[in-house]
Amino acid sequence: MTDDTIRRVLDAHGKLRVPASGLDADADLYAAGMSSHASVNVMLALEDAFEVEFPDELLTKQTFCTIAAISAAIGTLAAVPA
Amino acid sequence: MPTPAVHAPRHAPRVRLGCDVHPVAELAESVDLFGERYLARVFTPLEREQCEGPAQLDRLAGRFAAKEAVVKVLELPPTAAVPWHDIEVRTGRNGVPFVVLAGQAAQLALAQGIERIDVSLSHDAGIAMAVAAAMPVVEPAGGATEDEGA
Numbered sequence: 472m473t474d475d476t477i478r479r480v481l482d483a484h485g486k487l488r489v490p491a492s493g494l495d496a497d498a499d500l501y502a503a504g505m506s507s508h509a510s511v512n513v514m515l516a517l518e519d520a521f522e523v524e525f526p527d528e529l530l531t532k533q534t535f536c537t538i539a540a541i542s543a544a545i546g547t548l549a550a551v552p553a
Numbered sequence: 554m555p556t557p558a559v560h561a562p563r564h565a566p567r568v569r570l571g572c573d574v575h576p577v578a579e580l581a582e583s584v585d586l587f588g589e590r591y592l593a594r595v596f597t598p599l600e601r602e603q604c605e606g607p608a609q610l611d612r613l614a615g616r617f618a619a620k621e622a623v624v625k626v627l628e629l630p631p632t633a634a635v636p637w638h639d640i641e642v643r644t645g646r647n648g649v650p651f652v653v654l655a656g657q658a659a660q661l662a663l664a665q666g667i668e669r670i671d672v673s674l675s676h677d678a679g680i681a682m683a684v685a686a687a688m689p690v691v692e693p694a695g696g697a698t699e700d701e702g703a
Binding site for chain 1: 575579580583586587590591594595617621624629631632633634635636637656
């Protein structure tokens with residue numbers, strides 16, 4: 472479910488050259504066309520979708536590099552009590 | 554009489570350059586979609602204040618391009634956490650923009666021997682662009698005597 476939502480957000484905001492549904496979880500999203508600016512939109516849309524907030528320490532290129540990395544980051548955020 | 558060879562002094566500091574372009578329409582789209590959350594996340598209060606006016610979106614797009622140019626010039630590792638606020642693009646009293654770094658961006662610049670980063674911004678035809686030049690710390694002249702008189 473998490474990965475499906477991430478792929479939906481990526482299709483809406485990631486400006487990828489290919490549909491996110493066709494990407495492996497470990498595929499490099501920057502290589503697939505996502506710019507740094509698009510990653511900001513992706514981050515904000517993910518915050519809306521998962522009701523989380525990415526803290527400064529997670530604002531790295533690595534955090535948004537793959538679907539798997541995004542999923543892992545959201546997993547850590549969702550585990551933190553509000 | 555032969556023309557003497559001209560050599561750059563070996564102690565000449567290496568200036569690193571970074572550049573970036575950014576479509577103003579993409580920034581406008583983000584503002585439409587996420588509004589205040591987008592602006593507050595990417596730009597500092599001072600940047601927003603200095604960009605107020607009819608050309609606000611063009612100027613903000615220029616600042617975003619400048620932040621990206623600075624990221625490139627700093628050669629950040631993928632694991633470096635550099636919030637957008639840690640690269641602030643200010644406009645000086647003379648109208649010339651300059652960069653103020655904070656947090657990990659400032660630490661990385663220091664570790665790389667970068668004394669300051671100059672930027673130049675422009676925007677036209679819906680595209681903003683920026684060039685950043687990382688100026689290294691200049692060693693005292695006394696340490697470079699081997700090149701003098703060559």
